[in-house]
Amino acid sequence: MSDTQPPRRPVPRLAGAREQLQRSRKFANSVVQEITDDDERTPLPQVPTATRLGLVSCHACDLVSPRSLEGQPCPRCGATLHHRKPDSLARTWAFLLSAYMLYIPANLLPVMVTQSILGTQQDTILSGVIYLWLSGSRLLAGIVLIASIIVPLLKMVILTLLLVSVHMRSTWRLRQRTKLYGLVEVIGRWSMLDIFVVALLASLVRAGALATIIPGGGALAFASVVVLTMLASLSFDPRLLWDSLEQQDARD
Numbered sequence: 404m405s406d407t408q409p410p411r412r413p414v415p416r417l418a419g420a421r422e423q424l425q426r427s428r429k430f431a432n433s434v435v436q437e438i439t440d441d442d443e444r445t446p447l448p449q450v451p452t453a454t455r456l457g458l459v460s461c462h463a464c465d466l467v468s469p470r471s472l473e474g475q476p477c478p479r480c481g482a483t484l485h486h487r488k489p490d491s492l493a494r495t496w497a498f499l500l501s502a503y504m505l506y507i508p509a510n511l512l513p514v515m516v517t518q519s520i521l522g523t524q525q526d527t528i529l530s531g532v533i534y535l536w537l538s539g540s541r542l543l544a545g546i547v548l549i550a551s552i553i554v555p556l557l558k559m560v561i562l563t564l565l566l567v568s569v570h571m572r573s574t575w576r577l578r579q580r581t582k583l584y585g586l587v588e589v590i591g592r593w594s595m596l597d598i599f600v601v602a603l604l605a606s607l608v609r610a611g612a613l614a615t616i617i618p619g620g621g622a623l624a625f626a627s628v629v630v631l632t633m634l635a636s637l638s639f640d641p642r643l644l645w646d647s648l649e650q651q652d653a654r655d
């Protein structure tokens with residue numbers, strides 16, 4: 404009995420591990436397929452679009468009206484009818500370039516100034532991350548690094564790529580690019596984390612007489628970057644990506 408028991412034990416564990424491995428491999432495969440899924444492999448359906456039919460949909464209530472009513476109030480809800488978000492590219496570029504410019508002071512200026520009887524300490528986002536890492540809070544350091552430095556930068560880079568691709572009238576991987584826009588919308592809300600941390604610390608520590616924490620100039624710049632990238636992604640009209648396809652079809 405004692406000879407047969409030990410080798411039996413690892414079997415169910417191994418089976419479980421194999422199952423887990425298979426599941427994660429399946430998941431990885433689906434992710435890879437999603438990324439590399441070519442528009443040519445799964446052809447885009449040839450469906451009539453509102454533009455082709457000469458229609459415009461209301462952005463507030465989705466009522467479909469003839470294109471001739473563009474610029475006038477929607478017959479149902481009264482919102483102004485637009486074929487695409489007005490001046491989408493120019494507005495997105497303006498917000499995005501301002502965000503790029505403010506991203507520099509957001510990372511170079513102190514986000515948090517700590518005044519205590521021991522002196523004044525100024526912390527930038529990166530020095531905060533390094534401090535957290537060295538003091539042992541590696542998980543928190545990772546979260547702050549991703550939320551405050553990587554996410555805003557990633558968001559700006561993706562929006563730039565989308566804008567450039569619209570200017571180039573690219574019809575390359577339209578589905579994936581639409582998904583990238585969706586990603587920008589999803590990850591955007593996580594970049595406000597640092598401001599919450601500073602606000603929380605400031606309100607907590609101000610109560611004490613020994614130390615005070617005040618938000619530095621970097622915090623203002625950082626909050627502006629977050630708001631500007633949010634406005635940029637709001638101003639961008641993802642339908643502009645698909646208009647390139649429409650224009651290409653019209654030319655053919």
Ligand SMILES: [Zn+2]
Pocket residue numbers: 461462463464465466477478479480481482
């Ligand atoms: Zn309407």
